[in-house]
Amino acid sequence: MKVAALKAPGGLDKIVIEERPDPRPGPGEVLVRVRASSLNFHDYAVVAGIIKTPDGRIPMSDGAGEVVEVGAGVSVFKPGDKVLSTFFPHWEAGLPAVERMAAVPGDGADGFAAELVAMPAEAFTRQPEGWSFAEAATLPCAALTAWRALVVEARIKPGDVVLTQGTGGVSIFALQLAKAMGARVVATSSSAEKLARLKALGADHLINYKEEPEWGRAAAAWSKGGVDAVVEIGGAGTMSQSITAARLGGHISLIGVLAGWAGEISTATVMAKNITIKGVTVGSKQEQREMIAAVEATGIRPVIDRSFPLEGIAAAFEHQIAQRHFGKICLEF
Known part of the structure; x- marks a missing residue:
């Protein structure tokens, strides 16, 4: 699979496009074909080296895609389901807690600047009905x-x-x-x-x-x-x-x-x-479910300024830095 990886110590010139072996889902995991991501200030802080990450980290906290395979014990999703990432995969509901706010994709763990990801099923919710992958990818953080x-x-x-x-x-x-x-x-x-x-x-x-x-x-x-x-x-x-x-x-x-x-x-x-x-630092998985129900009920649709391919991830961040955008900047691949 193709990924965008960040080489230490960070910087837009340290983002490289490379090939890595396709992951396989373990017990309790789903294999997701990522179709879109969206840029947040948090992602820029990672790629700029403001937030330090290990060499080779795959950035991007937000991801939307489709399930292609499920691991043993997974019943909540099936192949073909359209899923959406969560910013805090371990925060199911309730108040913020240190252990609930760990392993943020693209920061504490590899993120969604990859064609395939294998992650616990609990790290995802459904997408809003009828939304494109790019539209859905604007939701988990912003x-x-x-x-x-x-x-x-x-x-x-x-x-x-x-x-x-x-x-x-x-x-x-x-x-x-x-x-x-x-x-x-x-x-x-x-x-x-x-x-x-x-x-x-x-x-x-x-x-x-x-x-x-x-x-x-x-x-x-x-x-x-x-x-x-x-x-x-x-x-x-x-x-x-x-x-x-x-x-x-x-x-x-x-x-x-x-x-x-x-x-x-x-x-x-x-x-x-x-x-x-x-x-306020994003929110829980339960709050994401409630928000998805709300945008479906009200008809709200995200404002997307522009989309870039995975290979254009550095250019996408340059567009963000220039503050020329109105709304969300996405990656689609």
Whole structure:
């Protein structure tokens, strides 16, 4: 089989396409013909060497494909079934725990930049009915993160106001999920063109953060007292504005650090406004099943910017780094 492998110490120039023996499923495992994957910041951190992995690691946490063979004792799937990976294969349900968040594909174990994978059947769920492999491959990290941030943690309801940042995969899924649940959405971007596309997806209020540096104040003013939930992807560089934007008793889901790993925040404001700040790292297998049922019921479909072949994986990451994309970037092979 053909795989993309990362040579130590990492870097886009250290990704090589090579041939490896086809795997076979052991007891409790399924052999999956991978058809698609999608890029996340986590994957970039791996291939860039920010997250250290062993020499020869196969990257990519997300994968969608079809079962071609099952190992002894497997009854949940059969050959021909369309399956979807889980970001945390050992996290079935319940609260986060160290042992449940181990062996992330493409990081703690080989991932889905491979034509074939043999993994435990428990590492997969079904795909949404009628979705392409590329569409399904956008769900395990980005969509589930947005789902857990808004539905599980913030518990948004119809009439709530949600603030999203930018036009990456998590932010667009958050916009779509919020609208499907009857919430209003304030969306930010630095691009007028991208803001127009966010409007077309249903955003109720748009803020160009380059033109409006105090966008937190603007969001609070539009929502007449502050937003109910923020999907915070920037981290330290944007957190102060998110705190300003939040209402009394509001909820901030911290899911990214794209604008800084550490920095000062107004703890006094957090305290005075009784804001909940909750770190969110993807979600459980049970939450993925619930999210799949929700997207089927609501008709949500992912926004895919562009797909690349497996051999174009480095070019796909270059496209991601350039921030030219709107929505998800996929690999299809």
